[in-house]
Every structure is written in structure tokens, then in C-alpha cells.
Amino acid sequence: MSAHELKSGPLEYRTQEGQMSILGFWIFLAAEVVLFSTLFATYAVLFGRTADAPVPGELFEPGIVLVMTFLLLTSSFTCGIAIHHMRRGSVKGLMTWLIITLILGLGFLGFEIYEFVHYSHEGATLQSSAFWSAFYTLAGTHGVHVTLGIGWAVLLLIQLAKRGLTPVTSRKVFIISLYWHFLDVIWIFIFTSVYLIGMVV
Amino acid sequence: MAEHSKRFPINHIIGFVLSIVLTLLAAWAALGSDLPVKWIIAGIMTLAVIQAGIQLFMFMHMTERESGGGHVPWNMMFHGFVLAAIIVAGSLFTMSFGFTHDHDDGGSHQQEEQQEEHSGH
Numbered sequence: 001m002s003a004h005e006l007k008s009g010p011l012e013y014r015t016q017e018g019q020m021s022i023l024g025f026w027i028f029l030a031a032e033v034v035l036f037s038t039l040f041a042t043y044a045v046l047f048g049r050t051a052d053a054p055v056p057g058e059l060f061e062p063g064i065v066l067v068m069t070f071l072l073l074t075s076s077f078t079c080g081i082a083i084h085h086m087r088r089g090s091v092k093g094l095m096t097w098l099i100i101t102l103i104l105g106l107g108f109l110g111f112e113i114y115e116f117v118h119y120s121h122e123g124a125t126l127q128s129s130a131f132w133s134a135f136y137t138l139a140g141t142h143g144v145h146v147t148l149g150i151g152w153a154v155l156l157l158i159q160l161a162k163r164g165l166t167p168v169t170s171r172k173v174f175i176i177s178l179y180w181h182f183l184d185v186i187w188i189f190i191f192t193s194v195y196l197i198g199m200v201v
Numbered sequence: 202m203a204e205h206s207k208r209f210p211i212n213h214i215i216g217f218v219l220s221i222v223l224t225l226l227a228a229w230a231a232l233g234s235d236l237p238v239k240w241i242i243a244g245i246m247t248l249a250v251i252q253a254g255i256q257l258f259m260f261m262h263m264t265e266r267e268s269g270g271g272h273v274p275w276n277m278m279f280h281g282f283v284l285a286a287i288i289v290a291g292s293l294f295t296m297s298f299g300f301t302h303d304h305d306d307g308g309s310h311q312q313e314e315q316q317e318e319h320s321g322h
Contacts, residue, residue: 013267026274030281037285041292062232069224077217080260084210181260185253191224192249196231200241 010087012171025175029182036186039141043134043194048201053128056135056198059119065195068111069187075104076184083177091165094173095157101180102157105150112143135194142190145183152176216259223252 012018050056079101085093116136119125124132153176156169163169227245230236236244257263257278264271 009267019267023273026277030277033278033281034284034288037288040285041289044289045292045296062228066224066228070221073217073220073224076220076256076260077213080213080216081210083262084213178261181256184260185256188249188252188256192227192245196227196245197242200231200238 010170010174011165011167012174015167015171018167018171021171022175022178025178029178032182032186036138036141036189039134039138040189040193043138046130046134049130050132051129053124053132054122056131056194057201059122059124060195060199062199064111064115065191068108068115069191071104071108071111072184072187075101075108076181078104079177079180083174086165086170086173089165091160094165095160098153098157098160098173102150102153105146105153105180109143109146109150112139112146116140138194139190142183142186145186149176149179149183152179212259216255219259220252220255223248223255 012022048055078097082094082097082101085097116139119132124135126133126136156172156176160169160173227248230241230244230248234241257274261274263274263278
């Protein structure tokens, strides 16, 4: 392992701007951790305060939640594979795996929307109790992040198709991969502390 | 770390398999086992932290040399999660009053003792 010059190594780290952008994105992710922690805290404090609305144990279904979790876990994996292809210089591989990632992400969103609609038909809406307000805010904020990520990635795919792999596009793709993996980190905690604990307690 | 020159992304595959296994384990612990609720909660939260670690270290290239050996990402995530823990635990600590859960164990997992304060609300 020799010392990396800026002529070798991953494309996205070769320019000072690329390195700084990636550093800046880590700062953004730290802020996101804190943002979500406030929502988790609100949810934890309001846990059980369902008033007259159904309790979570009645509505949460293990099947659909596990499917959503596997969709998102797999999309995080395929996103990692996409970056693997990017680092080997394969635009085609990168775009293929990125599209697979997006399809899985869309599947996740579809299930989440179905889930929210289903719950609201059962009488658990944003307005029905403190607990459900906290639930929809937490899960919904994550869902909005996934939606934004999908839109962002579609724009990047267009740019990749037009420009190919440059230090700029590879930096952008690397950053969205960080974002996408990060959404999976948040989802793991939602899956565990919202759904699993909601079904246990 | 010559990860990017490898033909086969072995790290990703190990990470993926591990996270699937850990998810199934957590789901089994929560839904299939008959452990005490407190143990289940402690166990699945631990599994979640391990899974988050897998994402960060195996998928997010946190420790690769180009990102300064992971110095900056590690700092950011560490401090982010410390703040998150303070916010969640602190909120539970200060806000859990005047409410008795109808379930056998309080919903808040960090809560060790049930507070039985009859503050009029």
C-alpha cells in the first residue's frame, strides 16, 4: 500500500473540493442524527398515550414491516455495489445498480404509503392522539428523506448519463450513497424502537 | 485499504448477510421468544446499534484512508450519536411524569422505575 497521490485513489477524493464536500456531508449527517433524535425522543416520551385511538400493538403487522426493512437493507447493499462499480470505473455498472437501488427505495415508499393509509382507515391518524402524531412525524420524516433521496438520485442518473464519471459526478454519487446508507441506519432504529417495541409492549 | 480495486465486494456481501441475520434475530427476539420484555428491549436495541455499525463501517467507507482514515466521519457520527443519546435519555428522564402506562412495562425502555406521581393533569 503506497501513499496515494491525487492521481490515483478514488475519483471523488482527488480534488480538494471533493474532499471538502464529503467532509461537509458528514457534518450534515451528524446534524441529521440530532434531528432524528429529537423525533425519537418525542416518540419515546409520548409512547402509550394513544387516547381513544387504537394502540400500536393492534395495528403494527410484522410481515409488512419486515418486508419494508428488507427492501431498505437490500437497497443499501445495492447502493454499496453501485459505489463498488463506480470505483472500478464502470459507469454502466454504477447506473444499473443505482437504478436497482431506486426501484427498491420506491418499493419501500409504496409499502410505507400503503401502511399509513391502512392505519388511518383503522382510526389512527396524525390528529387522533399524541402517540400517533409522534409516530407519523417520525416515520413520515424518514419517508420524506427517502422521497428526496429518490428525486436526488434520479437527477444524478441524468447527469451521469450526460457527463459520465468525472471527479464532480463521482463526488456527487458518493455523497448520495452516504445519504442512502444513512437512511438505512435511521430505519434500523425506527424498525427496532418503533415497530418491534410497539409490538412487544 | 485497497477496497476499491477488489473485483468482488466481499465486505458488502458480509455486511448485507450480517444485517439480514441481525434483523431476523431481532424480529425473532421480539415476536417469537418469550423472554422478559426488558431483556427483549435491551437485546434488540443492542442489535440495532450493531447493525448501524455495520452500515457505517462496512457500507459507508468510514475508515478508508482517503477520508483521513475515518477521522472526520468517526468524529461526526460519534458526537452525533452522543447528542442523540443525551436528547432521548434526557427527554425520557424529564418528561416521564403524571402518566401510568396501561401496559405491564412502561413504554419507555430507559425508564427504570415507574414514577407514581399524582400530579393533577
